[in-house]
Amino acid sequence: MKLPFKSFAFVLAFLFTSSVFAGEGMWLPQLLKALNEGDMQTMGMKMTAEDIYSVNKGSLKDAIVHFNGGCTSEIISAKGLLLTNHHCGYSQIQSHSTLEKNYLKDGFWAMNMKEELSNPGLTATMIARIDDVTEAVLKGVNDGMSPKERQAAIDINLEAVKNSTEVEKHQEVRIRPFYKGNQYYLFVTVTYTDVRLVGTPPESIGKFGSDTDNWVWPRHTGDFSIFRIYADKNNMPADYSEDNVPYTPKHFLPISLDGIEEGDFSMVFGFPGRTDQYLPSFAVEQIVDVLNPARIEVRDHALKIVGTAMRADEGVRLQYASKFARIANYWKKWIGEKQGLETTDGVGRKKRFEAEYLAAAKKYESNKRYKENQAPSTYLKQFEKLYKEIQPYALARDYHNEITGRNIEIMQVAGYHQRLVNTYKKSGEPAYTSFKGRLNNYLQGFYKNYQPAVDQKVFADLIQMYVEKMPFDEMASIMKDQMSAIGASDYNDFAAKLYQNSILTSQDMLMVLYNEEPDKAVEKLANDPLVKLSSALNDAYGEQVTPKLSGLQDQINELQRKYMKAIIELFPDRSFYPDANGTLRVTYGKINGYQPRDAVSYLPVTYLSGVVEKFVPGDYEFDVPKKLLELYEEKNYGEYADNGKMPVCFIGSNHTTGGNSGSPAIDAHGNLIGLNFDRVWEGTMSDINYDASICRNIMVDARYILFIIDKFAGADHLIKEMKLVHPKK
Numbered sequence: 001m002k003l004p005f006k007s008f009a010f011v012l013a014f015l016f017t018s019s020v021f022a023g024e025g026m027w028l029p030q031l032l033k034a035l036n037e038g039d040m041q042t043m044g045m046k047m048t049a050e051d052i053y054s055v056n057k058g059s060l061k062d063a064i065v066h067f068n069g070g071c072t073s074e075i076i077s078a079k080g081l082l083l084t085n086h087h088c089g090y091s092q093i094q095s096h097s098t099l100e101k102n103y104l105k106d107g108f109w110a111m112n113m114k115e116e117l118s119n120p121g122l123t124a125t126m127i128a129r130i131d132d133v134t135e136a137v138l139k140g141v142n143d144g145m146s147p148k149e150r151q152a153a154i155d156i157n158l159e160a161v162k163n164s165t166e167v168e169k170h171q172e173v174r175i176r177p178f179y180k181g182n183q184y185y186l187f188v189t190v191t192y193t194d195v196r197l198v199g200t201p202p203e204s205i206g207k208f209g210s211d212t213d214n215w216v217w218p219r220h221t222g223d224f225s226i227f228r229i230y231a232d233k234n235n236m237p238a239d240y241s242e243d244n245v246p247y248t249p250k251h252f253l254p255i256s257l258d259g260i261e262e263g264d265f266s267m268v269f270g271f272p273g274r275t276d277q278y279l280p281s282f283a284v285e286q287i288v289d290v291l292n293p294a295r296i297e298v299r300d301h302a303l304k305i306v307g308t309a310m311r312a313d314e315g316v317r318l319q320y321a322s323k324f325a326r327i328a329n330y331w332k333k334w335i336g337e338k339q340g341l342e343t344t345d346g347v348g349r350k351k352r353f354e355a356e357y358l359a360a361a362k363k364y365e366s367n368k369r370y371k372e373n374q375a376p377s378t379y380l381k382q383f384e385k386l387y388k389e390i391q392p393y394a395l396a397r398d399y400h401n402e403i404t405g406r407n408i409e410i411m412q413v414a415g416y417h418q419r420l421v422n423t424y425k426k427s428g429e430p431a432y433t434s435f436k437g438r439l440n441n442y443l444q445g446f447y448k449n450y451q452p453a454v455d456q457k458v459f460a461d462l463i464q465m466y467v468e469k470m471p472f473d474e475m476a477s478i479m480k481d482q483m484s485a486i487g488a489s490d491y492n493d494f495a496a497k498l499y500q501n502s503i504l505t506s507q508d509m510l511m512v513l514y515n516e517e518p519d520k521a522v523e524k525l526a527n528d529p530l531v532k533l534s535s536a537l538n539d540a541y542g543e544q545v546t547p548k549l550s551g552l553q554d555q556i557n558e559l560q561r562k563y564m565k566a567i568i569e570l571f572p573d574r575s576f577y578p579d580a581n582g583t584l585r586v587t588y589g590k591i592n593g594y595q596p597r598d599a600v601s602y603l604p605v606t607y608l609s610g611v612v613e614k615f616v617p618g619d620y621e622f623d624v625p626k627k628l629l630e631l632y633e634e635k636n637y638g639e640y641a642d643n644g645k646m647p648v649c650f651i652g653s654n655h656t657t658g659g660n661s662g663s664p665a666i667d668a669h670g671n672l673i674g675l676n677f678d679r680v681w682e683g684t685m686s687d688i689n690y691d692a693s694i695c696r697n698i699m700v701d702a703r704y705i706l707f708i709i710d711k712f713a714g715a716d717h718l719i720k721e722m723k724l725v726h727p728k729k
């Protein structure tokens with residue numbers, strides 16, 4: 001297909017005027033005017049696209065902030081007050097917590113600005129403007145190029161576009177591909193680096209229901225925390241300083257006290273991380289039947305061991321809480337994803353679409369000639385072959401990454417020290433010293449939350465799995481060689497010997513080594529048994545897996561780009577939004593319940609009475625603070641109640657994904673009604689195959705947040721900073 005890009009962009013703009021499924025789609029804010037405004041207004045929105053995204057005046061987008069590059073957050077006061085999820089601020093909250101001052105357990109509220117806690121390294125990024133730079137980025141690029149030639153040409157163009165973009169001081173330029181590399185947008189961003197913790201409820205509210213309720217509706221979690229952005233005297237970014245002042249935003253979100261009803265319009269504005277809506281069926285089958293089960297199995301084992309240790313010791317629990325939650329989160333999501341794809345026949349749906357695609361492609365090609373593998377009707381066959389070929393490599397990648405790159409903690413540290421050794425050997429002392437400095441910073445945080453005894457158990461268990469499950473024998477035999485070299489009788493003994501003999505399991509010993517002469521230190525590190533094991537495994541992986549894996553992945557990516565382009569061109573009457581890629585998006589839908597199973601129907605709102613129903617005194621997931629129970633008994637809800645009841649969470653058909661956590665849920669007028677934090681179990685497959693019947697996002701009701709700040713925490717000085725409104729009255 002040889003449509004020049006201009007007409008491709010035109011086709012896109014044309015198609016997007018109506019959406020097929022209510023709720024589906026992660027739209028680009030700068031294109032709302034052309035593509036979605038009408039649809040949104042029909043669904044009940046009272047704003048214009050210009051109210052949401054404008055480069056000329058303050059608009060909603062100026063209140064939306066990328067929180068530390070992962071989550072979303074929003075500004076809710078004229079003094080830079082920033083709202084995000086409890087789970088997004090978790091590691092900051094944890095970093096200020098000790099057994100004596102346990103903010104995770106008891107919550108924390110700064111009663112004035114002096115008490116707000118600084119978080120070195122934490123960033124808050126805003127978007128100044130978004131430009132289409134497709135033409136400039138794809139200049140001179142053509143279909144005859146190999147993927148490598150294509151990328152090389154694009155890289156040169158990207159540099160040129162970046163360098164020629166005019167920005168103000170403090171602004172940065174980022175360019176990202178959309179539609180699998182068929183389109184490019186440039187983002188001008190501003191990043192603030194003094195972001196302080198203002199308040200958080202205790203975990204028994206902010207993480208109520210913990211891992212049991214995670215990804216589940218009905219939900220009763222008050223998943224929020226509050227920060228504040230600080231700036232220098234000119235309102236510009238500056239690292240922490242006592243002289244910094246609260247940031248004055250171009251726009252902040254007023255908060256609605258009128259709440260929501262089933263059928264109300266809602267939109268979620270944030271930074272969704274990654275979706276894969278346009279994968280071929282073969283890829284979906286592989287993810288669900290082969291790759292996810294492997295990842296689930298690794299995490300099953302790690303979570304059991306770490307969970308047992310956490311329940312036995314409060315200190316270990318504090319150290320591992322954040323790490324455990326992160327591992328458990330996707331472990332559970334993958335399980336739900338498989339189930340959701342099965343109940344909605346996700347693979348079957350993809351296959352039916354592919355049959356349609358094939359018919360349309362054949363028709364389109366009927367009187368044209370193509371070079372080998374260039375005809376769109378051949379793409380699916382090519383995918384099938386490539387995915388078959390890549391499977392063992394992808395499986396090896398997942399086992400290797402999950403086991404040595406994530407779940408055995410010390411293996412990551414060993415990997416870094418292998419790099420440190422190589423740095424010294426290749427680049428000499430100055431490079432070694434600078435790398436060592438950075439590593440040292442990282443290690444201070446690492447050891448604060450590290451228990452070698454727990455990790456040793458994980459090692460013994462997962463290393464066995466590595467040997468047994470790795471599709472390539474080389475890696476297994478390396479392990480066996482090392483075991484016999486060290487005289488280990490079994491995996492437990494192997495683990496015990498390694499953890500005892502390695503310097504990496506002792507921070508004190510490692511720090512002594514850091515002060516030694518570089519050549520001595522390097523020699524010791526190179527002979528450390530864990531560094532040796534890690535480097536042998538990584539080398540074998542690098543030889544056996546990486547070259548083939550990345551070669552195949554490049555081919556798949558290139559094919560996926562052509563497939564995306566063909567889909568858009570072959571179905572000119574359908575709408576296709578670009579996959580999430582960590583850039584700012586708008587999704588919109590309605591507040592509504594759903595039917596998860598035959599004869600079961602879920603209502604869209606939960607109430608505080610439901611928290612009390614789930615209450616299990618002393619339980620690590622379902623305990624409830626005494627104060628909250630008292631407020632419930634007294635019905636002391638102030639102006640935050642809804643007909644005498646205290647709403648907690650609600651759901652809607654807004655299409656969200658990881659990264660949307662902390663995103664504002666916004667009403668028809670642009671007011672905050674809730675805080676997005678999760679999706680429902682049946683619909684976690686929305687990243688691969690959105691299905692409007694069961695995909696719902698979960699939000700905390702803004703009124704519950706206000707109630708907790710005001711009545712529970714007594715931090716009403718924060719409420720006074722906010723703008724509370726009654727849009728329905």
Ligand code: ARG
Nearest residue numbers: 087210211214215325329678
């Ligand atoms: N599932 C939500 C998300 O993906 C919330 C995760 C945090 N909560 C937890 N219990 N791990 O981020």
Ligand code: ASP
Nearest residue numbers: 657658659660661678679
């Ligand atoms: N909980 C997710 C997040 O942290 C949101 C989601 O996956 O729905 O971004």
